[in-house]
Amino acid sequence: MASDDDDRARIKDEAQYxxxxxxxxxxxxxxxxxxxxRQKAGEKGGKHxxxxxxxxxxxxxxAQQVGIGQRSEMSKAELIKALRSH
Structure with missing residues (x-):
């Protein structure tokens, strides 16, 4: 298992993080x-x-694919909110 220091070493923009x-x-x-x-960050996605x-x-x-828990108890609106904030 990687340590927090290993994870932090992979951050490219520490101040933004x-x-x-x-x-x-x-x-x-x-x-x-x-x-x-930075140059890619402004590109519009919109592919789905x-x-x-x-x-x-x-x-x-x-939601299952990205690891959101308690999804079986969520309404459609709650799933959308959870996916957008994940």
Whole structure:
């Protein structure tokens, strides 16, 4: 198992990472953002339909894939919120 020091060594923009953590973001999400190259960060994604257009089963499977717990108890709106904040 990797230590926190090993994980921190892979952060490319430490200042941005710390600012995001101070805002309450998870370590994983802050690291993803801090490791995204600046020129790529502004590009618009939009490659899949909005979560509101997904079926409940599709949302459930995506939540399962990314490791969101208690998803079986969530409504469609709750799953969407959980996916967006993960």
């Amino acid at each position: 710390e600012a995001l953590r101070d805002q309450g973001m998870s370590k994983e999400k802050a690291a993803r953002i801090a490791n995204t190259p 339909p909005r979560y509101e257009d997904w079926s409940l089963d599709e949302l459930y499977r995506k």
